[in-house]
Amino acid sequence: MVWIPITLAAAAFQTARNVLQRSLTGPLSQLGATYTRFLFGFPFALLYAAGVFALADVPLPSPGLAFFGWAALGGVAQIFGTAFLLRLFTLRNFSTGIAFSKSEILQVALVGMLVLGDGVSLLAGVAIAVATLGLLLLSRETGGLAWHDLAADLTGRAAVLGLGTGGAFAIAAVAFRAASLSLGHPSFVASAAATLVVSTLIQTLLMTVYLRWREPGQIGVVVRIWRRSLLPGLTGAAASACWFTAMTIEIAAHVRMLGLVEVLFGYGVAILGFRERPSPRENAGTALLVAAIVALLWDRT
Secondary structure, eight states, X not given: OTHHHHHHHHHHHHHHHHHHHHTTTXXXXXXXXXXXXXXXXXXXXXXXXXXXXXXXXXXXXXXXXXXXXXXXXXXXXXXXXXXXXXXXXXXXXXXXXXXXXXXXXXXXXXXXXXXXXXXXXXXXXXXXXXHHHHHHHHHOOSSOOOHHHHHHHTTSHHHHHHHHXXXXXXXXXXXXXXXXXXXXXXXXXXXXXXXXXXXXXXXXHHHHHHHXXXXXXXXXXXXXXXXXXXXXXXXXXXXXXXXXXXXXXXXXXXXXXXXXHHHHHHHHHHHHTSOOOOOHHHHHHHXXXXXXXXXXHHHHO
């Protein structure tokens, strides 16, 4: 069950990265802030992978076309997901933005089944459904809890953007798992490290070209505030290393489901860091998430 503490670490690192990236959306555009995650994350990813292969004393993998294809798909999907999430933060508060992005849990289960044949148990399926209800409660700003009110919320701008965020992250999660598994390497840590380096390099190159074309001034701003961008890069690389490792061991649906603890972390950050006050509805949604996570852990241990 080593994937459980690795996933918890991933969620903690990702929460820190989201907070740090959020602070960059003042001097930078959404894409500029997204870029820092990859540009400054790549050196840390490279150092991590070098350390893994040196300390583990394992052979370098022999990637094929399938590996590069999955890594590229995951990289592009993650770029879109991160950019959507940063945009979402400008529309809703921090904890609610995170909650909307976690609509991926249903989507990643579906994509994982269709692409990799990953299945979930009955209890895990119930836990996912309960978590989804909790997320729906957290995503509401005002109004009642009647089903027509909840359904109406799903057509709002923030909801559509949140679903897009979750969909992009779902595709990225399954693609990265597929890339890592395609290596057929005996070490799951080494497979995840290789996937991390290649995908981050692809993301950095793609975003450099795009920003140079569409927002050339952003690259100069990123360079000027490099000190502020180092921590988002470090925490982003650490989060990705943990996610990739966990999803090499366990199916993506279970990993991302447990990753909902990030919503709880975001809940704490919103209260303690941003002084945002949760409503009774948000407390109820959080309680459902806790129950769902406990059910998943019970099922997997």
